[in-house]
Amino acid sequence: MARDLLGCYLVRRRGRGDVGGRISGGRIVEVEAYGGPGDPGSHADRAPNGRASIMFGEPGIAYVYFTYGMHHCMNAVCDRVGQGSAVLIRALEPVWGARAMRLGAPTNLADHLVASGPGRLCRALRIDKRLNGSDLVNGTVRILPPDTTERGEIHDGIRIGLTSDDERPWRFWLDSPSVSRSPRPRSRR
DNA sequence: CAGAAGATCTGC
């Protein structure tokens, strides 16, 4: 499912809504898969309570959480009810609304990096906890299918930023300048 | 109920 999301589009409808409304967003070029119980890196590793309960619910729903006191991250719930699995959307290649997505970003940040990384992506699309539980098929923020089956090569590697040592290669990305940076050297602790 | 850690990003 994570692989299938590469090449799809993530867009936000803005302005007054319906016809003629503007959108911002872009092409999904980097994702990470998170499993249910048994995946130590996942919020859903524990019982289906608390914030991660969304992950155990209906697929196609957004799981948005706040972290490090600074950033939001957005996932798409991707498995059947009860499984507790989601895909973190980590980076977009900007396609629509470049100016809108720049608002609030550092002025010296290159255009192709405004949605590069899960925190930047949420800032660019103004995604916060109000969108937690929202519908990614018909909601304000939604995922659209790719316009071609040709996505190019899909790369994979270990997930970024986890504090648990976990080697499963569940980070996936396409060749794009908007893919977020390589993993930091694991800090010695 | 207090304390710590966290699926991050930025600027020094």
Place this chain on the structure above:
DNA sequence: CAGATCTTCTGC
């Protein structure tokens, strides 16, 4: 490399 900054979870 440390600081920002707050929600969630854990342990007592």
